[in-house]
Each structure stands twice: as C-alpha cells, then as structure tokens.
Amino acid sequence: MRYYDAVVMGAGPGGCMAARSLSDAGFTVVLLERERLPREKTCGGFVSPQAASLVEEAFGPIPTDCLASPRTVRGARLLCEGGGTYELPFPGTGLAVLRSRLDAHLATGCGAEVMDGCEVKDFQVERFHVTARIARDGREEMVEATYLIAADGAESMALRLLRPEFHRLYAVPHLERTMLVLCGGELDWDPEWMGLVLMQKGMGIARFFIRGDLIGLSVNHDAARGWRDELAGLTAFLEGRVGLRLGGEAMRQISASNRMAVGGHFNLGAGCALLVGEAAGLLDPWGFGIRLALQSGRVAAESLAESAGERITPHIRYRYRMQEILERELKQRRDLSGMVGDLDAASLAADRSRITRRDRRALRRRFSR
Numbered sequence: 001m002r003y004y005d006a007v008v009m010g011a012g013p014g015g016c017m018a019a020r021s022l023s024d025a026g027f028t029v030v031l032l033e034r035e036r037l038p039r040e041k042t043c044g045g046f047v048s049p050q051a052a053s054l055v056e057e058a059f060g061p062i063p064t065d066c067l068a069s070p071r072t073v074r075g076a077r078l079l080c081e082g083g084g085t086y087e088l089p090f091p092g093t094g095l096a097v098l099r100s101r102l103d104a105h106l107a108t109g110c111g112a113e114v115m116d117g118c119e120v121k122d123f124q125v126e127r128f129h130v131t132a133r134i135a136r137d138g139r140e141e142m143v144e145a146t147y148l149i150a151a152d153g154a155e156s157m158a159l160r161l162l163r164p165e166f167h168r169l170y171a172v173p174h175l176e177r178t179m180l181v182l183c184g185g186e187l188d189w190d191p192e193w194m195g196l197v198l199m200q201k202g203m204g205i206a207r208f209f210i211r212g213d214l215i216g217l218s219v220n221h222d223a224a225r226g227w228r229d230e231l232a233g234l235t236a237f238l239e240g241r242v243g244l245r246l247g248g249e250a251m252r253q254i255s256a257s258n259r260m261a262v263g264g265h266f267n268l269g270a271g272c273a274l275l276v277g278e279a280a281g282l283l284d285p286w287g288f289g290i291r292l293a294l295q296s297g298r299v300a301a302e303s304l305a306e307s308a309g310e311r312i313t314p315h316i317r318y319r320y321r322m323q324e325i326l327e328r329e330l331k332q333r334r335d336l337s338g339m340v341g342d343l344d345a346a347s348l349a350a351d352r353s354r355i356t357r358r359d360r361r362a363l364r365r366r367f368s369r
C-alpha cells in the first residue's frame with residue numbers, strides 16, 4: 001500500500017492542473033490515468049486565451065509540437081438553421097492544440113508521480129482518509145491518501161460513487177453521446193474559427209472545424225436518436241451553407257459530454273473528495289470545457305492546500321471559492337449577452353431582427369434544458 005497526500009484521478013487538463021498546483025504547494029501527489037499516455041481525447045482543440053494563459057502560468061509556454069495547424073484560433077461562428085449567422089470571438093487570440101500531445105505534456109510537467117494505464121476501480125472516502133483500488137497491468141493494488149481530486153471527465157465514476165442520487169437524477173439524464181467524424185474534403189471556411197450549428201430539429205449544437213487536411217464534424221446523439229441521422233442533417237446543411245464536400249476515408253471517435261449544468265446542477269464533491277472539470281458538470285454552454293477544467297483544477301488544489309491543518313474538510317472552501325465562477329456561468333447563460341462561456345456573444349445581443357430574436361429563443365431553450 002502506498003501513501004500520498006493526494007490522489008488525482010484523470011490526466012486531462014483538470015487533473016493535470018490540480019496535480020501541478022498541489023505539487024507546487026508541497027503535497028506528495030499521484031496522478032492516476034486509465035489510458036496510456038499520450039491518449040486520444042475527442043476534442044476540437046480550441047483553447048481560449050484565458051485557458052492558454054492558465055496553462056502558461058502553471059506549465060510554461062505550450063511547446064510547438066502540441067499545436068495544430070493553424071496555430072491560432074479566434075473563436076466560433078454560429079450558423080442557425082433559421083437563417084442567422086453570428087460571430088462569437090474569443091476575447092483575444094486562442095490556440096489550436098492537439099489534445100493528445102497537450103495533455104501528455106501537462107501530465108509530464110505536473111510535478112506528481114504519474115501512473116498511466118492505471119484505472120481507479122473503486123474508492124472509499126472517510127474524513128481525511130481516502131483508499132482507492134486501482135488496476136494496472138492486470139494487477140490490482142491499493143493507494144491511500146488524505147485527499148482525492150477526481151477529474152475523470154464526462155462519465156465520471158467518482159461522481160457516481162460520491163453522490164449516487166445526484167448522479168442518477170442529473171448526470172445520467174444529461175449525458176450526451178458525441179460522434180466526431182474526421183474526413184478529407186473541402187469547404188469554404190476560415191480554419192481559425194470553429195463552426196457551431198444550431199439545427200431546428202437537431203440534438204443540440206453540432207460543431208465543425210478544419211484541422212490540417214481534415215474536416216471534423218461532430219454531432220450529439222442518444223439511444224433514441226442515432227448519430228447517422230444527425231450527421232446526415234448536418235452535412236446536408238453545410239453543403240448548402242458553406243459548400244461542404246467530403247471525400248476519402250472517414251475516421252470516427254466516440255465521446256460523451258456532460259450537460260448536467262444546464263439547470264445549474266454542478267457538483268463539486270464532498271468532504272475530502274473534490275470533483276473538477278467535466279466530472280463536476282463544468283462545461284460552458286457551447287461545449288467548451290478546457291478553461292473550466294483548468295480553473296476548477298487550480299481552485300480545488302488551492303482550497304485543499306488552504307484548508308490543510310484546519311480540520312475543516314476542503315470541499316466547503318472549494319464550494320465557497322467556486323461560487324462566483326458558477327454564478328457568473330449561470331447568469332451568462334440566462335442573459336445571452338457579453339461573454340457567454342468562452343465566447344463573446346455581443347453580436348447576438350446587438351441584432352434586434354426577427355430572425356435573431358428567434359435564434360436567441362432557441363439558444364436559451366438549449367442552454368436551460
């Protein structure tokens with residue numbers, strides 16, 4: 001049995017940032033990642049300027065081999081089937097990254113002991129004591145720590161174990177499957193912008209982007225509504241709107257997004273076990289999650305370090321410190337003006353036309369249900 005001050009579960013941006021901040025505060029930390037690094041993460045790789053600054057403050061400049069082509073990105077353009085097109089810029093210049101490389105770079109530089117190919121199967125949390133059962137190379141062992149930070153993503157096992165009732169009521173119903181198809185082809189689109197598409201009968205907001213020679217198309221789906229119909233709808237729409245022509249063999253990546261925050265249902269954990277990133281429901285309404293994962297990873301680690309030795313469990317301080325961020329996120333969803341998540345939605349607020357009023361209503365529905 002090995003003993004650490006903190007166990008961090010999941011080597012995405014949330015987990016790596018938490019591990020980095022805890023190591024900086026002098027904690028002994030182990031970062032446990034189920035996959036072998038570098039691992040694939042289904043993602044557009046658009047890193048907002050705030051997220052890029054968070055990475056650079058904690059890990060130094062992002063190496064060029066983690067960047068995609070083109071390296072800089074400017075935000076998103078929203079195309080609504082109802083007719084409207086809106087520019088939603090980042091508040092500055094963002095970066096386009098290759099997630100597998102960026103996440104591996106963050107894990108390598110996080111200052112913790114990193115165990116990849118190591119799945120947390122189960123854990124138990126008592127007051128100031130965590131025991132995790134892990135599986136690695138076909139063997140099981142136990143790891144003990146004082147604290148747990150769980151950053152295990154959209155389908156968080158930690159959320160299910162820590163808050164089973166919340167998980168059943170809010171996380172399960174709001175889990176959306178995502179299919180990303182990467183394919184050759186052409187379209188009339190500036191690769192520095194991510195494309196967001198709001199279809200009248202589609203499942204939420206679909207995305208498209210250009211990465212090097214490939215076009216990425218991602219659609220949401222569930223058991224009732226298969227991804228093929230959604231993808232056919234998106235492709236037909238983009239053929240008409242931006243001249244999309246697909247060609248060559250397609251690669252598919254399946255993933256999930258956790259939209260439980262639509263009704264304000266975040267969950268930051270309990271006692272000595274804190275949830276960060278998508279495990280906590282932290283995803284902005286457009287589906288961008290890297291900034292919130294980094295922010296919450298850092299705040300969780302700082303809250304934990306601040307409350308160490310005080311005999312109060314750290315989730316109270318974590319909740320208190322996250323309150324302002326969460327309230328801001330919820331207000332932005334309701335107001336739909338100024339910054340909304342990572343994007344500046346002023347163009348949506350400024351346009352008073354009938355089409356825009358209808359598009360805003362459709363977006364509000366999406367952001368609140």
Ligand SMILES: Cc1cc2nc3c(=O)[nH]c(=O)nc-3n(C[C@H](O)[C@H](O)[C@H](O)COP(=O)(O)OP(=O)(O)OC[C@H]3O[C@@H](n4cnc5c(N)ncnc54)[C@H](O)[C@@H]3O)c2cc1C
Binds near residue numbers: 014033
């Ligand atoms: C199609 C698509 C496109 C997207 N594009 C963007 C974008 O352009 N910009 C943006 O900001 N966001 C984007 N997102 C969202 C973004 O990818 C996520 O919000 C972000 O990665 C969340 O970070 P995280 O650290 O919370 O979790 P993750 O990055 O999901 O990391 C969780 C980690 O935990 C590990 N793990 C899970 N269970 C266990 C276990 N039991 N034991 C050990 N390890 C475990 C997983 O293997 C994984 O490595 C996109 C999402 C999708 C689906």
